[in-house]
Amino acid sequence: MKKVLAVLLSVLLAFSFAGCQSKPKTKEVKIGVAMYQFNDNFMTLYRQDIQKYFDELNAKDSSVHYTVEIVDGANDVNTQTEQVRTFISKGVDALIVNLVQTTSDALAKEIVNSGIPCVFINREIADFAYGDKTCYVGADARDSGTYQGQLIYNVPNHGDINGDGKVSYIMIMGDPENTDAQYRTEFSVKYLTDNGVTVEELFKQTGNWDQAQGQELVANALGSFGNQIEVVFCNNDGMALGAYEAIKAAGRTVGKDIYLVGVDALPEVCQMVKEGTITGTVLNDDVGQANTCCDTVLGLLAGKAPEKKVNYVPYVMITPENVDQYLK
Numbered sequence: 134m135k136k137v138l139a140v141l142l143s144v145l146l147a148f149s150f151a152g153c154q155s156k157p158k159t160k161e162v163k164i165g166v167a168m169y170q171f172n173d174n175f176m177t178l179y180r181q182d183i184q185k186y187f188d189e190l191n192a193k194d195s196s197v198h199y200t201v202e203i204v205d206g207a208n209d210v211n212t213q214t215e216q217v218r219t220f221i222s223k224g225v226d227a228l229i230v231n232l233v234q235t236t237s238d239a240l241a242k243e244i245v246n247s248g249i250p251c252v253f254i255n256r257e258i259a260d261f262a263y264g265d266k267t268c269y270v271g272a273d274a275r276d277s278g279t280y281q282g283q284l285i286y287n288v289p290n291h292g293d294i295n296g297d298g299k300v301s302y303i304m305i306m307g308d309p310e311n312t313d314a315q316y317r318t319e320f321s322v323k324y325l326t327d328n329g330v331t332v333e334e335l336f337k338q339t340g341n342w343d344q345a346q347g348q349e350l351v352a353n354a355l356g357s358f359g360n361q362i363e364v365v366f367c368n369n370d371g372m373a374l375g376a377y378e379a380i381k382a383a384g385r386t387v388g389k390d391i392y393l394v395g396v397d398a399l400p401e402v403c404q405m406v407k408e409g410t411i412t413g414t415v416l417n418d419d420v421g422q423a424n425t426c427c428d429t430v431l432g433l434l435a436g437k438a439p440e441k442k443v444n445y446v447p448y449v450m451i452t453p454e455n456v457d458q459y460l461k
């Protein structure tokens with residue numbers, strides 16, 4: 134009897150040991166993601182891409198589990214500051230931060246001083262002193278503006294539909310505090326003037342990246358300037374979608390009596406490029422940026438200093454000729 138018990142016990146021990154071996158303990162990694170606001174077409178895609186990246190890692194490798202908490206800053210500096218402080222006091226392992234405000238570096242400094250690895254995304258603070266554990270991933274907005282100018286330069290008569298020797302345009306801007314809005318506004322027109330095109334600005338207002346505001350502004354501009362408007366530059370596709378509705382409501386036709394360009398290459402806008410209902414857009418590579426950001430987070434978590442303090446993912450000009458590659 135004693136012998137039987139001893140054998141049973143050793144079998145049980147062997148099993149439990151094998152059990153321990155086949156199931157190593159999962160390492161928990163917490164990542165806090167602070168978005169400037171959820172109500173933004175492009176940043177919604179970006180946020181989903183970040184979540185997907187870590188979901189895929191979790192599915193592939195059970196030895197590490199990433200818990201990703203994504204919060205909505207609701208475009209309010211105080212809300213975002215509280216959210217980031219909560220992440221810091223909870224002791225998250227890494228942060229991804231899409232700042233509400235880039236005209237002040239107060240929150241960014243607080244993050245650097247916390248010692249928590251952080252990748253800032255999408256909204257760049259000019260000349261910021263990143264420590265060893267923080268960096269920025271984004272895109273060079275000058276290029277997106279240049280591509281918008283090029284899209285217009287490439288249409289018949291460079292966009293001078295009425296042949297009066299100048300291209301009369303309206304500019305619908307994103308949040309004017311963002312370098313994206315500033316550079317796209319400047320470099321789109323610069324491409325035309327650098328290439329000898331005479332331009333006339335009829336109207337320039339901010340629609341804060343928002344579709345409804347874009348629609349309202351373009352409707353107002355069309356009401357005031359009517360057929361004088363030959364080109365509508367929108368700093369992003371969200372506002373271009375709104376602009377398109379206003380253009381349609383005014384009985385105008387894109388590609389025939391008016392031109393319209395945006396930036397982001399949202400899936401619905403790529404479809405419009407294919408159909409010819411928008412002149413063109415510029416790919417703001419949300420997947421490329423999200424992957425670069427998350428790869429960098431993993432590097433920082435492994436103790437590696439970021440290779441680049443400011444890492445730009447390229448933009449791509451989207452035309453009817455190449456849009457098929459970008460339709461999702």
Ligand code: GAL
Nearest residue numbers: 173175176313342369397417
């Ligand atoms: C830009 C993007 C806009 C908006 C903005 C938010 O890069 O083109 O659509 O998302 O970021 O800061």
